[in-house]
Amino acid sequence: MILPVWGYCRFFSRIMTKNESIKCQETLNNMSQNTFENHLAKVSKKDIQNYLATMTEPCYESTLLHIAFPEMNIIKSSTLELYQHHFVLFHLLYQLQEMYAQKNQYLRIHFMRTCLIDYPETGYCRHFDDTYSQFCNEICEQESLYCEFHRRLIGETELDSLSMRYFYQDTSNYYKLDEKTAELFVKGTWEILSNYDLYKKALKF
Numbered sequence: 007m008i009l010p011v012w013g014y015c016r017f018f019s020r021i022m023t024k025n026e027s028i029k030c031q032e033t034l035n036n037m038s039q040n041t042f043e044n045h046l047a048k049v050s051k052k053d054i055q056n057y058l059a060t061m062t063e064p065c066y067e068s069t070l071l072h073i074a075f076p077e078m079n080i081i082k083s084s085t086l087e088l089y090q091h092h093f094v095l096f097h098l099l100y101q102l103q104e105m106y107a108q109k110n111q112y113l114r115i116h117f118m119r120t121c122l123i124d125y126p127e128t129g130y131c132r133h134f135d136d137t138y139s140q141f142c143n144e145i146c147e148q149e150s151l152y153c154e155f156h157r158r159l160i161g162e163t164e165l166d167s168l169s170m171r172y173f174y175q176d177t178s179n180y181y182k183l184d185e186k187t188a189e190l191f192v193k194g195t196w197e198i199l200s201n202y203d204l205y206k207k208a209l210k211f
């Protein structure tokens with residue numbers, strides 16, 4: 007993506023005015039700096055993990071955004087910037103979810119209720135009910151992780167959570183939106199903005 011612009015700039019450098027040349031270089035710099043990798047590198051994974059380990063109640067996404075990007079001004083950010091910060095944060099959370107699962111902990115990733123909880127003991131169903139925010143905890147047969155009811159249901163619910171995970175794992179999705187489509191994405195899926203007044207009160211912006 008960078009190369010064609012670079013080629014374009016070089017090709018026209020002789021006939022561009024000085025101002026145009028500076029602007030072109032700025033665009034080039036922005037494009038090379040505004041990559042997913044650069045964005046992810048700015049986040050302190052440790053700060054997020056420290057917060058998750060000590061939190062006493064589920065948190066809003068905005069709280070995690072503050073920790074991940076202390077310099078970020080949510081109010082002044084454009085919708086596209088919000089989307090990109092959101093994407094980087096959720097990408098990281100899904101990475102952490104796999105790590106916590108190995109420690110028998112469930113990282114629930116949610117726009118308004120992210121939290122870290124211990125999985126039930128062996129022999130009890132580990133299906134997490136989003137409505138009641140708790141594990142099923144029914145007794146399981148033999149060595150199963152789920153009760154009979156949820157074992158039958160798991161195919162359907164797993165597909166939903168997998169599609170979310172795949173979306174945030176695919177880093178090309180970071181680049182797919184522009185200002186206009188980011189707006190649609192945020193309006194449609196990001197509850198943080200539709201409840202923004204509530205958030206502002208809660209966070210005392």
Ligand SMILES: [Zn+2]
Pocket residue numbers: 131132133142143144152153154155156
């Ligand atoms: Zn169950």
